[in-house]
Amino acid sequence: NAGVTQTPKFRVLKTGQSMTLLCAQDMNHEYMYWYRQDPGMGLRLIHYSVGEGTTAKGEVPDGYNVSRLKKQNFLLGLESAAPSQTSVYFCASTVGPLSYNEQFFGPGTRLTVL
């Protein structure tokens, strides 16, 4: 099993450009999450999904959109990138609610917005 995979691993964008980050999991997990991690800020939840076809806002959703068309995939989109979105993005999944189930994290995507 590959677990949770993310593509791409690195990306550099110019302000105003758009991009999509792809997360895939092969553990048949219902719940999936997108986080960003910034120095001194810790992990912050952007959006999450509790099942195929569902999405919900997390702590810092502004400037991002998500889609969960297939159970195994969770896409994070940036429509018009801003320098404040420079960060490391992690995808994660759980078998059930995140308040009491361990999360499996992907390796991360390092995004720089110039």
Place this chain on the structure above:
Amino acid sequence: EDQVTQSPEALRLQEGESSSLNCSYTVSGLRGLFWYRQDPGKGPEFLFTLYSAGEEKEKERLKATLTKKESFLHITAPKPEDSATYLCAAGTQGGSEKLVFGKGTKLTVNP
């Protein structure tokens, strides 16, 4: 407001020098207290979940404990390969279900 505070922010140990990392939490309705390890350039890796005060879990040189206000990650006779950032997170169902992360403790073990 739900909050998780980890201390110290950074810790340097000599190989074999045992110590503890602290995670203090203030959340409504704790569902689970999690410890993760994160190596540079990688995603967090799950270590332990604790569900109730008094619970303890061990894995190799690591032992996690939980009280009603804090959790400790005890590291016994650490080795250089234990160097990493250790993250604590509290799962809560007060109001809305969520997971609150601390900012982590960066541990360096020198040979």
